[in-house]
Amino acid sequence: MTHLLENAPRTSVDPNRGFLCLWTYWRPNPDAPNPDLPGIKQQTLTYLTIHPNTHCLCGSRLPFRRCCQSRPYWQAICFTPDAEQEQYRLVAPQTLIFEAVPGTLLRQRLTDDSRFKPVEAAPARAFWIYWGDPAFDGQFGTLCFGDVELQDDQRLIVTAMSAQRMALLLYVLYDCSGSLLTIPQITNDRLHVIDKQTGERITIDQTPAANPARWSQGKRRK
Numbered sequence: 001m002t003h004l005l006e007n008a009p010r011t012s013v014d015p016n017r018g019f020l021c022l023w024t025y026w027r028p029n030p031d032a033p034n035p036d037l038p039g040i041k042q043q044t045l046t047y048l049t050i051h052p053n054t055h056c057l058c059g060s061r062l063p064f065r066r067c068c069q070s071r072p073y074w075q076a077i078c079f080t081p082d083a084e085q086e087q088y089r090l091v092a093p094q095t096l097i098f099e100a101v102p103g104t105l106l107r108q109r110l111t112d113d114s115r116f117k118p119v120e121a122a123p124a125r126a127f128w129i130y131w132g133d134p135a136f137d138g139q140f141g142t143l144c145f146g147d148v149e150l151q152d153d154q155r156l157i158v159t160a161m162s163a164q165r166m167a168l169l170l171y172v173l174y175d176c177s178g179s180l181l182t183i184p185q186i187t188n189d190r191l192h193v194i195d196k197q198t199g200e201r202i203t204i205d206q207t208p209a210a211n212p213a214r215w216s217q218g219k220r221r222k
């Protein structure tokens, strides 16, 4: 899986003043026979500058000057709706795979749940975008917080750009259809960071993912 970090600004800005922030939007495609299926999905990067003494946007709660300001590379951040304290977290993409799910039932449940936006509904593959509850409309469309894909009516693949987004998405997924889900396999996807000086894109492996068993408890973090 590749994530868009290729369009990093060739800086006229001071690279130590802020963060790259990754946004994913969905919007209807007015030129398509069905504007909603699949619609258009777009990722953009913005540069958020912050004061050195304010909380770092990585979620550490340390002042920026004592945390990520001096890092030699950017690890993008992403907005998380419904966060208790910090609304931005470092991008650290995750994938969960649920095998041997009852696909027909699951497909129906997901399609009936307005928190999931169906963007593909082929016999062998169905795809939904988690929009948040309520959805956030932005400059380029509706913000997307994670993806759910059903393959061959037996394999459910859930992806999110950070652990916090994944927790939020799984809360909704278990709320919608927890009784139909098996224990998932979780993987941390490879991560792309950008060297602040050269603009070079570097791919790194993330540390092992947390134990997925805790997701299945379906508890909200409040």
Ligand SMILES: [Zn+2]
Pocket: 056, 057, 058, 059, 060, 064, 067, 068, 069
């Ligand atoms: Zn930080």
